[in-house]
Amino acid sequence: MNELVGYLVSGVALGSSFALIGSGFVVVHRVTRVVNFAQGSLAVLGGMLSASLLGGRLPHGVGELVAVVVCGAVGLLMGILAVGRRGTPPLISLIVTLGISLLASAAIIWLWGQDPVSPPGLSGSMTILGASVERQRLLVLVATLLTFAALALVFSRSYLGKALTASASNPFAARMVGIDVRRMGLVAFALAGVLGGLAGVLVAPTNALSFSSDLPLALSGFAAAVFGGLTSPLRTLVGGLCLGVAGQLTAGYLNGSYQTEVALLLMLVIMIARSKSFVAEEAK
Amino acid sequence: MLHVEDLVVRYGSAVALDGVSLQVEAGEMVALVGPNGAGKSTMVNTIAGLLKPSAGSVRLEGRVALVPEGRQMFPDMTVEDNLKLGGWSIRNRDLAEVLDLLPDLGSLRRRKAGRLSGGQQQMVAVGRALMARPDLLVIDELSLGLAPLVVDELADHLRLLNRERGTAVLLVEQEVGLAFDVCTRACVLDAGRVVASGTSSELAGTEVVRRAYFGDLPRPEDLNTEDMNTEDMEEVIR
Numbered sequence: 001m002n003e004l005v006g007y008l009v010s011g012v013a014l015g016s017s018f019a020l021i022g023s024g025f026v027v028v029h030r031v032t033r034v035v036n037f038a039q040g041s042l043a044v045l046g047g048m049l050s051a052s053l054l055g056g057r058l059p060h061g062v063g064e065l066v067a068v069v070v071c072g073a074v075g076l077l078m079g080i081l082a083v084g085r086r087g088t089p090p091l092i093s094l095i096v097t098l099g100i101s102l103l104a105s106a107a108i109i110w111l112w113g114q115d116p117v118s119p120p121g122l123s124g125s126m127t128i129l130g131a132s133v134e135r136q137r138l139l140v141l142v143a144t145l146l147t148f149a150a151l152a153l154v155f156s157r158s159y160l161g162k163a164l165t166a167s168a169s170n171p172f173a174a175r176m177v178g179i180d181v182r183r184m185g186l187v188a189f190a191l192a193g194v195l196g197g198l199a200g201v202l203v204a205p206t207n208a209l210s211f212s213s214d215l216p217l218a219l220s221g222f223a224a225a226v227f228g229g230l231t232s233p234l235r236t237l238v239g240g241l242c243l244g245v246a247g248q249l250t251a252g253y254l255n256g257s258y259q260t261e262v263a264l265l266l267m268l269v270i271m272i273a274r275s276k277s278f279v280a281e282e283a284k
Numbered sequence: 285m286l287h288v289e290d291l292v293v294r295y296g297s298a299v300a301l302d303g304v305s306l307q308v309e310a311g312e313m314v315a316l317v318g319p320n321g322a323g324k325s326t327m328v329n330t331i332a333g334l335l336k337p338s339a340g341s342v343r344l345e346g347r348v349a350l351v352p353e354g355r356q357m358f359p360d361m362t363v364e365d366n367l368k369l370g371g372w373s374i375r376n377r378d379l380a381e382v383l384d385l386l387p388d389l390g391s392l393r394r395r396k397a398g399r400l401s402g403g404q405q406q407m408v409a410v411g412r413a414l415m416a417r418p419d420l421l422v423i424d425e426l427s428l429g430l431a432p433l434v435v436d437e438l439a440d441h442l443r444l445l446n447r448e449r450g451t452a453v454l455l456v457e458q459e460v461g462l463a464f465d466v467c468t469r470a471c472v473l474d475a476g477r478v479v480a481s482g483t484s485s486e487l488a489g490t491e492v493v494r495r496a497y498f499g500d501l502p503r504p505e506d507l508n509t510e511d512m513n514t515e516d517m518e519e520v521i522r
Contacts, residue, residue, distance in 0.1 A: 162365050163372060166358045173356040176332065177412065178373030 006131030007248040013137035015244020016144035020199040021221025022228070022236045023151060024192040029230040030155070031164045031188035032083050034093040039196050040218030041104035042078075046071045046200025047209040048112045051119035063119075068197040075193015076186060083185035101214060108211040116213075121205025140202045144237070147195065151233040164188060216260065223267035229274060242266075285310045285420055285452050286331065286348070291340035293326050300326040302476040303340070308420060310346075313446055313453045315463035315484065318473035318496055324456045325353055327473070328424045331454070346419030347374075351412075353424040355405040359398025363389060363408050366397045370412030382411045385445060403434035410441065420452045421445070427459045435459075439466050464488050472496050 021043055028036040049067035058066065078100050082093040121136040155161040166174045167184040174181050199221070200209065207213075220243065227239020246266060247259040286308040293301040301323045308314045318324055329335040331342055332350045349370070358366050367389070368377045383390050389411050392400065397408055406426065413421055423442075427435040439462065445451050457463035464470060464484035472480040472487065474496040480487060487493055 159368065159372075159375075159377060162361070162369060166361065166365075166369050169358040169360055170356055173352070173358060174369075175334065176350055176352060176356065177370050177416070179369070 002130045003252065005129045007252045008245055009128050009131040009133055010137070011245030011248035012241055013133050013141050013244070014248060015224075015241040016141040016237075017137075017199065017203045017240075018220040018224040018243050019237045019240025020140065020144045020147060020195065020202065021217055022224030022240055023147060023221075023233060024195040024199070025222055025225035026228060026230060026233055026236050027151070027195060028188050028192045029168075029225070031167050032093065032185045033090040033168050034082060034097065034185075035222075035230070036078070036082070036189070036192055037094065037097040037218070038078055038101040038104060038214075039192060039221060040214030040216075041101045041108070042071050042075060042193055042196025043200035043203065043217045043221075044108060044209050044211065044214045045074060045104065046197030047119065047204030047213075048108060048117055048200075049197075050201045050204065051117045052112070054119050060120075064201045067201050068194055071197025071200070072190050072194040075196065076190040078193070079186040079189025083182065083189065086182050101218075105211045105214065112211070114211060116208035116210040117204070118208035119201075119204050121202075134206055136202075136205045140206075143198065143202055144240075147198065148233050148237045155233065160187075219260070219267075220263055223263050223270075226267055226270055226274070239270075285312070285345055286454065287341075287343040288327075288331070289341050289343075291327075291330065291342065292338045293323075293330055293335060294338045300476055301330070301337075304473070304476070304478055305340075306471055306478070306481075308452050308454050310419065311446070311450045311452055312469065313442075313455065313467040315467035315470035316454060316456045316473060317458070317460050317463045317470055317493070319458065321475075322473040322496070323476040324458075324473055325424060328352075328422055328456055331422055344420070347416060348420045348422060349413035349416040349418035351406075351409045351421065351423040351426070353428065355402070355409045357397035357400075357405055357408065359396065361397060362393065363395055363397055363400070364393045366408055367411050367415055370415030371417075373416050376415055376417060379415075381417075382414050385414065385448075386411050386441060403430050403438070406430060406434075406438060407441075410438065414445070414451075418451060420454060422454045422456070424456045426455060426457060427462050435462060442466060460493060 021039065024039045024042065025036060028034055046067050049070055050064050053063035053066055054060065078097065081100060082096040122139055123135070125132050125134045126138065155165060163174070163179045164184050164187065167179060167181045171181050203209070223243055224240035225236050227242065228235035243263050243266060246262055250258050250262045286306070288304060288306040291301050291304045292299065304323070304327065306316070316324055316327065326335065328350065330337055331348065358369065364379065367379055367382060371377055386407055388407060392404060397405065400408065426438055442453055443466065446453055453467070455463055455467055464487065467484055470481065470484050470487050471478055472493055479496055480490070480492040
């Protein structure tokens with residue numbers, strides 16, 4: 001019994017990082033209907049930058065903040081390339097982001113080499129309900145909950161959030177009422193850069209990141225986002241937590257090396273089960 | 285208010301509008317009628333700034349708002365959010381004025397716009413355009429796909445809006461009867477050109493309007509109806 005509680009607690013902590021990465025997918029897709037394949041690269045960049053900045057004697061807090069801000073700027077740049085030209089179909093933008101992610105891997109090798117990098121984070125662990133959880137993972141959980149609360153507020157309450165949502169809901173009508181759809185897309189990409197950077201900065205201390213970490217990070221985040229139909233922040237959070245718990249249960253009771261496969265399998269099941277709602281979304 | 289002069293709009297090599305001129309004065313209600321493919325929607329989209337003219341000019345004094353063909357809701361958002369976004373260009377989020385004019389929208393506020401009936405959506409589309417506090421309201425196909433009773437109600441709202449706020453209206457319609465009934469002045473568009481313009485009463489029932497819609501087909505009253513049954517006549521008109 002104690003064992004089970006332990007897996008649940010560590011699963012929730014792990015799952016919150018999936019959700020945090022997934023939030024970037026949600027923001028970009030909700031506003032532009034583009035799946036940003038470079039979302040994982042943004043997280044890797046965030047982790048690498050914070051490692052270098054903290055190594056360069058920037059104090060904690062400042063180093064992480066600078067890394068996140070730079071990732072936001074990189075996200076904006078990605079947005080300019082992917083959705084900067086008016087009328088670019090989402091599928092073309094998606095392929096552009098795929099190209100950017102390949103380019104980003106090369107750039108990361110060039111700048112940081114091939115070895116995994118891990119910036120310092122919170123050290124030590126705490127015991128919760130009999131399960132030992134690293135304090136850094138708890139920080140991730142708290143940051144994730146705050147981020148999702150903020151996202152939900154922005155999208156459901158703020159005027160800007162409604163305009164962001166309207167841009168993808170009906171681009172023609174959005175332009176007609178004077179919403180600059182292109183600019184909204186850029187805002188979304190910049191926000192996704194910040195979210196991706198934040199995820200990387202927070203995850204890297206417990207999971208060392210290398211140039212090739214972008215794909216596993218993106219996959220787990222994407223799986224969480226698929227739970228939310230790639231549009232709902234709240235359901236993405238739930239999805240991330242479910243995936244984390246499922247992964248930890250698999251690792252605990254079966255075999256640790258099956259974790260990724262279980263996540264992928266869950267994603268497949270959800271995509272098939274929800275395929276109707278995806279189609280309906282496009283048909284609107 | 286709206287001065288369109290010698291407007292030419294091309295899609296590639298196809299000419300959609302070929303030297304069209306049209307004026308709408310402040311507080312006026314003008315109809316733009318014509319059959320399918322006459323260039324009405326091109327005209328609307330050019331006035332709204334969504335299309336660039338190849339030649340000629342569109343000059344606007346004051347704000348213009350558009351009620352587009354097919355309503356163009358934000359389907360998964362509430363009526364309230366649809367309306368609020370209508371005021372985006374002037375950051376107007378206050379619904380009171382529009383609900384005062386279109387009280388029926390009050391009870392629909394929390395409903396998803398995509399779930400409403402066509403008539404309700406059209407009312408939301410009008411309300412959304414009014415949120416931008418326009419001096420000129422351009423309406424593309426008010427009656428399309430709506431029951432006559434619903435259209436009459438919408439027309440009443442337009443008259444009220446024009447009378448109480450002095451908002452000018454450019455009504456783009458296929459339904460000539462409705463257009464002439466609501467508007468005092470009208471312009472007939474056919475194949476990208478203005479073929480007639482004048483007051484609605486002057487134009488009503490004239491040859492040029494009929495020809496724009498039916499081409500050079502013989503008029504029903506010119507046909508020897510004794511030799512034809514109604515089915516044949518409908519065939520000719522079609």
